[in-house]
Amino acid sequence: MANQNILLNFDRNGANHTLENYLKRKGYSTLSEKIPNMKPEQVLDEVKKSGIRGRGGAGFPAGIKWSFLPKDSDKPVYLICNGDEGEPGTFKDRVILEENPHMLIEGMILAAYAINAKHCYIYIRGEYGFALQRVQQAVDEAYRAGYLGKKLTGANYSCDITVHKGAGAYVVGDETGLMNSIEGKKGQTRNKPPFPAVEGLYQCPTIINNVETLASVPWIIDHGGAAYHSIGTEKSSGTKLLSISGHVRKPGVYEVDLGYPFMDFLNKDCGGVIGNRKLKAVIPGGSSTPVLRPEDCEKITIDYESIAEAGSSLGSGAILIIAEGSCMVKTLEVLTHFYHHESCGQCTPCREGTGWLHKIVKRIEAGQGKMEDLDLLTSITKHIAFHTICPLGDAACGPVDSFVKKFKDEFIEHIKTGGCPFGGKFVRFQERV
Amino acid sequence: MEFNETEKKKIAHLRTRYPDSRSLTLPLMWMIQKRKGFVSDEAVALIATELELPKIWVEEVRSWYSMFSEKQTGKYVLEVCNNISCALMGSQEIIDHICSVLKIKVGETTADGMFTLKTAECLGSCGTAPMMQVGDRYYELLTEEKVDQILEDLKNNTQPEQKPQQWPEYK
Numbered sequence: 001m002a003n004q005n006i007l008l009n010f011d012r013n014g015a016n017h018t019l020e021n022y023l024k025r026k027g028y029s030t031l032s033e034k035i036p037n038m039k040p041e042q043v044l045d046e047v048k049k050s051g052i053r054g055r056g057g058a059g060f061p062a063g064i065k066w067s068f069l070p071k072d073s074d075k076p077v078y079l080i081c082n083g084d085e086g087e088p089g090t091f092k093d094r095v096i097l098e099e100n101p102h103m104l105i106e107g108m109i110l111a112a113y114a115i116n117a118k119h120c121y122i123y124i125r126g127e128y129g130f131a132l133q134r135v136q137q138a139v140d141e142a143y144r145a146g147y148l149g150k151k152l153t154g155a156n157y158s159c160d161i162t163v164h165k166g167a168g169a170y171v172v173g174d175e176t177g178l179m180n181s182i183e184g185k186k187g188q189t190r191n192k193p194p195f196p197a198v199e200g201l202y203q204c205p206t207i208i209n210n211v212e213t214l215a216s217v218p219w220i221i222d223h224g225g226a227a228y229h230s231i232g233t234e235k236s237s238g239t240k241l242l243s244i245s246g247h248v249r250k251p252g253v254y255e256v257d258l259g260y261p262f263m264d265f266l267n268k269d270c271g272g273v274i275g276n277r278k279l280k281a282v283i284p285g286g287s288s289t290p291v292l293r294p295e296d297c298e299k300i301t302i303d304y305e306s307i308a309e310a311g312s313s314l315g316s317g318a319i320l321i322i323a324e325g326s327c328m329v330k331t332l333e334v335l336t337h338f339y340h341h342e343s344c345g346q347c348t349p350c351r352e353g354t355g356w357l358h359k360i361v362k363r364i365e366a367g368q369g370k371m372e373d374l375d376l377l378t379s380i381t382k383h384i385a386f387h388t389i390c391p392l393g394d395a396a397c398g399p400v401d402s403f404v405k406k407f408k409d410e411f412i413e414h415i416k417t418g419g420c421p422f423g424g425k426f427v428r429f430q431e432r433v
Numbered sequence: 434m435e436f437n438e439t440e441k442k443k444i445a446h447l448r449t450r451y452p453d454s455r456s457l458t459l460p461l462m463w464m465i466q467k468r469k470g471f472v473s474d475e476a477v478a479l480i481a482t483e484l485e486l487p488k489i490w491v492e493e494v495r496s497w498y499s500m501f502s503e504k505q506t507g508k509y510v511l512e513v514c515n516n517i518s519c520a521l522m523g524s525q526e527i528i529d530h531i532c533s534v535l536k537i538k539v540g541e542t543t544a545d546g547m548f549t550l551k552t553a554e555c556l557g558s559c560g561t562a563p564m565m566q567v568g569d570r571y572y573e574l575l576t577e578e579k580v581d582q583i584l585e586d587l588k589n590n591t592q593p594e595q596k597p598q599q600w601p602e603y604k
């Protein structure tokens with residue numbers, strides 16, 4: 001099966017970020033050729049038909065989300081692009097921001113037209129200095145060429161985009177945290193309801209989507225929702241950017257048609273596990289998604305349904321490969337440290353619980369664990385998950401529960417022998433380069 | 434402490450981009466951190482006055498976000514990612530190496546004020562792990578030898594041109 005290049009439709013050695021290059025790839029032609037003959041509802045309809053699901057992690061259908069906007073509100077509508085990309089293992093939005101920013105901008109203009117938003121924000125994590133620079137350049141170019149601003153080239157509406165720089169906080173990737181951050185507050189999350197579509201940024205109706213979701217819109221409108229829907233599987237349409245890292249021979253960002261067999265992807269496209277080692281574990285959708293054992297991965301295809309059936313989630317499409325010889329307790333120690341560090345401090349179960357999780361895993365890794373610790377870990381996760389405002393707490397629990405369940409022997413070995421069988425650190429495989 | 438003329442122009446422009454001036458808190462803090470290297474109490478007061486906000490609102494932004502520093506740091510802050518993909522690819526060895534070369538621990542600054550070493554959570558460069566960030570530059574696919582060269586270059590105030598995410602040459 002040949003995978004399509006919808007988002008990565010450029011040569012990675014060129015100056016793909018420029019307007020000139022994007023125009024050569026027929027960029028902005030959807031805006032100038034299709035939009036004059038389409039009503040906003042028709043644009044929304046095509047996105048609905050495409051079935052595209054949000055690429056930020058939750059996988060909610062974009063068209064359906066857009067249709068939640070109240071019809072009778074006289075407040076302005078805002079569109080936000082979520083470029084916070086903080087989920088460990090994920091680096092796919094960065095490719096679009098750095099190398100294909102005009103496709104994102106065109107997608108945002110089309111989305112803004114569909115939902116009647118006049119002002120859009122692109123929120124990019126503060127660490128992405130280069131992406132921020134490239135996106136700002138692209139926005140400036142688009143203004144100069146009349147694709148942004150009052151009365152757009154080829155279309156009879158106006159649209160503004162402002163680039164907003166984050167300042168380092170994973171939880172700001174959550175949609176309501178991000179809105180607080182644009183408002184100049186701490187990026188703590190808000191209780192829902194009200195949902196952002198009703199009351200979001202500045203208490204106005206707001207649609208927020210991931211970079212990849214919005215960058216797919218030009219293709220969808222250009223070729224039609226049905227054409228997009230025909231790619232991939234029934235419930236997971238289109239292509240997906242995957243960022244694969246860890247113990248894999250050719251890490252990187254790939255675009256595949258959803259439904260692509262996982263083992264083909266790993267072994268054929270990505271060259272297999274580093275140094276021909278045996279596969280030990282896979283985290284299929286970013287650090288928050290439950291870990292899988294090799295036998296769970298044999299039959300899975302890369303789409304929302306298949307990975308869910310295997311007990312995990314496609315999440316943000318960040319695949320982490322762990323080779324035989326790596327310590328799973330140490331791996332979990334790194335992950336629990338992360339969630340504890342990033343807990344925003346609002347909800348007691350998450351603020352305190354993530355700290356406990358880290359402390360316990362750390363002591364097991366150090367050889368000071370007790371057998372009761374295993375039950376303790378799963379009992380703590382029960383008290384965190386679904387007891388917090390935002391899903392960061394749940395995200396911290398997925399890895400803990402799955403690691404303990406799927407690699408229980410290894411945890412027990414640490415406890416029984418009073419030490420780490422792998423010497424308390426990661427083996428460094430250098431066969432890749 | 435005051436905003437300079439260029440900054441004032443930028444602020445006037447920013448005010449047109451947000452319906453509520455409180456939204457300028459992060460942009461103004463970035464502006465000051467870019468110029469001074471950190472956000473002092475005086476800077477917090479300046480932003481609060483400029484935006485007519487209670488000082489505590491500005492202060493909590495400074496302390497809540499990990500990228501703003503309250504104190505002077507080394508000229509170059511080395512932030513080595515120690516999250517999952519980087520850890521699997523040997524970030525701890527890179528950190529240990531920097532510690533031994535610069536004779537500092539994580540969190541410390543060299544005596545000459547040149548380097549501060551920190552660890553960071555995932556910086557979105559996992560495919561090119563291990564990696565570190567120095568200012569707005571990413572240094573990817575690190576090895577001990579590469580780190581030595583980078584430190585040498587930084588001492589001479591040279592940073593390479595910014596490039597998109599780099600990929601290893603696959604064999």
Ligand SMILES: Cc1cc2nc3c(=O)[nH]c(=O)nc-3n(C[C@H](O)[C@H](O)[C@H](O)COP(=O)(O)O)c2cc1C
Nearest residue numbers: 054055056082084085086173174175209210213391
């Ligand atoms: C703790 C946390 C972190 C998140 N980080 C991101 C992120 O970095 N990027 C992103 O697009 N969505 C992130 N999300 C999901 C967003 O809340 C939101 O669902 C998404 O931006 C919606 O866009 P989509 O429907 O196009 O996926 C995060 C959610 C949570 C709870």
Ligand code: FES
Nearest residue numbers: 514519556558559
């Ligand atoms: S884990 Fe280090 S950059 Fe993602």
